[in-house]
Amino acid sequence: MNFMDRFKISLLPFSALVFGIFALMLLVYFTNSAEIFSREGIKIYTTNIWLASEEPEKEFYGVLAAIYGSVFTSVIAILIALPISIAYSIFVVDFAPKKIKEWLTIATDIMAGLPTIIYGIWGVFVLVPFLKTYVMEPLYNNLSFIPLFSYPPVSGYSYLSAGVLLGIMVTPFATAVIREAYKMVPFTYREAIFALGATKYEATKVIIGYIKPAIIAGMILAFGRAIGETVAVSLVIGNTFNISPSLFAPGYTISSLIANQFGNAFIYEYMVSALFAAGLSLFFIGLAINLLAFYFLRRWEESGSRL
Amino acid sequence: MAVDYNIDARLIKEKIFIALVILLSILAIVPLFHILFSVFYNGLPVLLKGGINFLTGTLPPPGEELGGIGPALVGTFVLVFLSSLIGLPIALIAGIYAAEYPTSFLGRATKLLLQIMMEFPTILVGLFVMQILVIPLGTYSAIAGAFALAIIMMPYVAVTTEEALREIPSTYREAAFSLGFSRAQVVFKVLVKIAKRGILTGVLIGLAKVAGETAPLLFTAGGSTRIYFAGIDEPIGAIPLLIYQLIQQPYENYHQIAWGASLVLMLIFLAIFIPLRLKLREVRL
Amino acid sequence: MNAIETINLNVYYGEKHVIKNITMNIPKNVVFTIMGPSGCGKSTLLRSFNRLLELNETARITGDIKLFGESIFDMDPRELRKRVGMVFQQPNPFPHLSIYDNVAIGPKLNRLVESKEELDKLVEWALKKAALWDEVKDRLNDPATKLSGGQQQRLCIARALAIKPEVLLLDEPTSALDPVSTAKIESLLIELKKSYTIVLVTHNMQQAARVGDYTAFILDGELIEVGETSQIFENPRDRRTEEYITGRFG
Numbered sequence: 001m002n003f004m005d006r007f008k009i010s011l012l013p014f015s016a017l018v019f020g021i022f023a024l025m026l027l028v029y030f031t032n033s034a035e036i037f038s039r040e041g042i043k044i045y046t047t048n049i050w051l052a053s054e055e056p057e058k059e060f061y062g063v064l065a066a067i068y069g070s071v072f073t074s075v076i077a078i079l080i081a082l083p084i085s086i087a088y089s090i091f092v093v094d095f096a097p098k099k100i101k102e103w104l105t106i107a108t109d110i111m112a113g114l115p116t117i118i119y120g121i122w123g124v125f126v127l128v129p130f131l132k133t134y135v136m137e138p139l140y141n142n143l144s145f146i147p148l149f150s151y152p153p154v155s156g157y158s159y160l161s162a163g164v165l166l167g168i169m170v171t172p173f174a175t176a177v178i179r180e181a182y183k184m185v186p187f188t189y190r191e192a193i194f195a196l197g198a199t200k201y202e203a204t205k206v207i208i209g210y211i212k213p214a215i216i217a218g219m220i221l222a223f224g225r226a227i228g229e230t231v232a233v234s235l236v237i238g239n240t241f242n243i244s245p246s247l248f249a250p251g252y253t254i255s256s257l258i259a260n261q262f263g264n265a266f267i268y269e270y271m272v273s274a275l276f277a278a279g280l281s282l283f284f285i286g287l288a289i290n291l292l293a294f295y296f297l298r299r300w301e302e303s304g305s306r307l
Numbered sequence: 308m309a310v311d312y313n314i315d316a317r318l319i320k321e322k323i324f325i326a327l328v329i330l331l332s333i334l335a336i337v338p339l340f341h342i343l344f345s346v347f348y349n350g351l352p353v354l355l356k357g358g359i360n361f362l363t364g365t366l367p368p369p370g371e372e373l374g375g376i377g378p379a380l381v382g383t384f385v386l387v388f389l390s391s392l393i394g395l396p397i398a399l400i401a402g403i404y405a406a407e408y409p410t411s412f413l414g415r416a417t418k419l420l421l422q423i424m425m426e427f428p429t430i431l432v433g434l435f436v437m438q439i440l441v442i443p444l445g446t447y448s449a450i451a452g453a454f455a456l457a458i459i460m461m462p463y464v465a466v467t468t469e470e471a472l473r474e475i476p477s478t479y480r481e482a483a484f485s486l487g488f489s490r491a492q493v494v495f496k497v498l499v500k501i502a503k504r505g506i507l508t509g510v511l512i513g514l515a516k517v518a519g520e521t522a523p524l525l526f527t528a529g530g531s532t533r534i535y536f537a538g539i540d541e542p543i544g545a546i547p548l549l550i551y552q553l554i555q556q557p558y559e560n561y562h563q564i565a566w567g568a569s570l571v572l573m574l575i576f577l578a579i580f581i582p583l584r585l586k587l588r589e590v591r592l
Numbered sequence: 593m594n595a596i597e598t599i600n601l602n603v604y605y606g607e608k609h610v611i612k613n614i615t616m617n618i619p620k621n622v623v624f625t626i627m628g629p630s631g632c633g634k635s636t637l638l639r640s641f642n643r644l645l646e647l648n649e650t651a652r653i654t655g656d657i658k659l660f661g662e663s664i665f666d667m668d669p670r671e672l673r674k675r676v677g678m679v680f681q682q683p684n685p686f687p688h689l690s691i692y693d694n695v696a697i698g699p700k701l702n703r704l705v706e707s708k709e710e711l712d713k714l715v716e717w718a719l720k721k722a723a724l725w726d727e728v729k730d731r732l733n734d735p736a737t738k739l740s741g742g743q744q745q746r747l748c749i750a751r752a753l754a755i756k757p758e759v760l761l762l763d764e765p766t767s768a769l770d771p772v773s774t775a776k777i778e779s780l781l782i783e784l785k786k787s788y789t790i791v792l793v794t795h796n797m798q799q800a801a802r803v804g805d806y807t808a809f810i811l812d813g814e815l816i817e818v819g820e821t822s823q824i825f826e827n828p829r830d831r832r833t834e835e836y837i838t839g840r841f842g
Binding site for chain 3: 410476477478479480481482483484485486487488489492496497500501503
């Protein structure tokens with residue numbers, strides 16, 4: 001036995017290193033945000049104030065607008081990703097001719113892997129002008145009495161632009177999870193449902209119900225990707241401290257706030273700490289979302305292994 | 308034959324359903340083609356006009372000139388190389404550990420942690436590395452950028468390694484042990500070699516991933532538009548970083564360079580990704 | 593001296609008791625068959641002889657096993673496995689290696705040879721022993737997966753022989769093969785027992801009758817009966833053995 005243990009022990013430092021990096025990361029976030037917590041307490045998360053000042057005693061930071069923007073844009077993203085990824089999974093598995101199935105999967109894999117900055121440049125020069133002219137302006141001109149459409153789309157940089165871009169970016173991730181689950185549904189179930197005289201629609205509805213945990217997991221993972229995305233979002237959201245119910249208003253997200261402000265944060269006494277506190281909230285949102293997604297994925301896998 | 312009084316309604320529903328699925332599927336795929344089209348449409352003329360100088364030259368002043376993205380291109384390769392040097396050994400061995408000791412506490416914890424890290428917001432890694440490397444060293448540097456990228460690469464490589472190893476039927480493991488090999492020999496001389504395609508796939512995906520990363524470089528690599536490479540402890544450029552910076556400038560020629568750089572970046576990505584993805588089907592075992 | 597002796601051998605998988613207090617002797621230079629219905633613990637018993645069971649973290653062994661008089665639990669498991677070769681149910685040549693390398697990998701990693709010439713000789717010797725040489729000598733560099741199932745299994749025998757073991761364990765080596773390949777391997781085993789002790793696990797009674805000098809019958813982890821093959825088949829002492837060989841269960 002002893003030689004086996006020696007092997008284990010020689011590998012151990014490398015695994016430990018992965019944990020070490022993660023622990024160090026957590027430590028860095030805690031120690032760096034401690035300052036702002038002791039100064040402002042929970043107000044760093046519950047207020048929307050951004051007072052950067054040369055005089056430290058006047059400084060005050062609250063990142064509520066960024067948290068709001070992160071959640072708002074990510075919710076838009078998964079509302080877009082949900083129907084599209086389910087439909088695409090059904091299409092690839094059930095409808096597409098054999099010859100192009102593989103290519104349809106490759107296409108979404110490319111989308112999932114494409115550098116995010118490419119989504120960014122496309123978002124700035126193509127998507128935002130398109131949404132502004134064909135979606136935001138008509139809706140604002142005709143329906144601005146609805147709060148969702150009440151903000152004048154001056155630049156086009158807005159929650160909506162960020163949410164739609166994120167929706168496009170995360171759809172492939174959700175699709176991968178849902179498609180795999182949908183494909184794995186044992187053939188005998190499909191046979192059984194069609195044998196009962198179901199139409200394609202009815203049969204699909206039953207199968208989709210069956211893979212619900214996988215769909216939930218896919219959506220949560222997509223939400224996690226959306227909330228953590230930085231550069232593409234920061235290029236199209238407008239980077240404004242703002243809490244507005246309107247889709248067309250500019251805003252901030254946690255990650256775009258960090259990307260935008262961290263470069264010059266060192267001029268101020270407390271801004272670095274405030275940004276680390278913002279990062280810490282993203283850290284925990286990310287952790288919670290991932291654990292939740294794994295929980296649902298495991299539930300799905302277990303329901304599969306019982307068959 | 309029993310007549311289903313509802314059959315018309317049911318069939319109409321089915322038709323609507325099929326139409327909806329097709330419509331939404333088109334919506335899923337259109338952005339990809341539009342993005343590919345836009346990048347080629349806007350980037351190709353820049354590449355053709357700039358010629359080889361676009362790949363080797365440096366950034367011009369704002370105005371009419373096109374110049375080149377040489378320092379960023381060099382920087383991307385340097386960063387990918389350095390980050391592999393740091394990240395690959397750790398990732399491969401962590402992946403082997405998780406595969407070899409799947410029931411041990413540390414093995415399970417490693418797997419879970421790697422999966423969490425895989426989904427982690429990359430900007431957080433950049434901020435972390437700034438605090439532990441850039442501030443103590445007093446400058447943005449290639450090594451800081453590479454370290455941030457290594458942290459991002461690790462989970463991809465480790466998780467694919469783990470999966471590739473675990474897919475090997477246990478009979479090969481038994482056969483290797485029955486020949487009197489040590490565990491290290493079983494793993495490194497037999498299992499890793501059987502799984503080498505899967506592992507290589509993970510490595511290449513990791514490389515493709517970090518070659519396109521922007522956020523973790525914002526506060527670590529620093530960027531460089533005039534100097535190609537000044538040492539691993541000096542600031543360095545990267546294509547994604549350059550694009551991000553150029554888009555935010557108001558100058559028309561900078562936007563053109565950004566499109567050209569996007570095309571270069573996309574071609575690098577596709578050149579790694581497409582052959583890899585096509586080969587994947589052939590992985591036997 | 594016996595090749596293998598087990599003394600009050602018990603194996604547990606977690607709470608499950610799978611080998612129950614087995615004591616038996618395997619003489620030298622014979623084909624010793626272990627038969628019994630699927631799931632009776634035959635393969636587990638076989639894997640305890642080269643301590644391959646230790647790959648399964650839930651497995652626990654009590655009692656003792658002796659190889660030529662020496663307890664295997666006092667040996668380094670690697671040394672033990674060099675002395676006890678093994679062939680598995682499904683032919684499992686390493687898919688990434690050539691025919692040659694599949695045989696050579698054992699001697700190479702265990703440093704049994706000094707030079708390339710010596711290795712070439714050893715590989716040739718092992719392939720000849722396994723009655724495969726004539727079929728593969730012109731394509732030693734082909735991938736092993738190009739061989740037929742029966743050839744792959746003989747390659748696995750050559751792989752095991754190349755580390756010069758004293759005992760050869762075979763876990764239902766022909767269950768995945770056609771009758772012609774099976775016959776080839778069976779006559780090979782009879783040839784090999786001149787230089788090796790062979791322990792063959794099978795659920796095929798005819799096979800046990802054809803090749804076994806001695807046969808042990810295992811049922812639910814218990815050793816029901818052991819003796820010379822002719823005695824077991826012609827004159828079983830236990831009612832359950834009789835029921836099994838007359839096909840009333842199993």
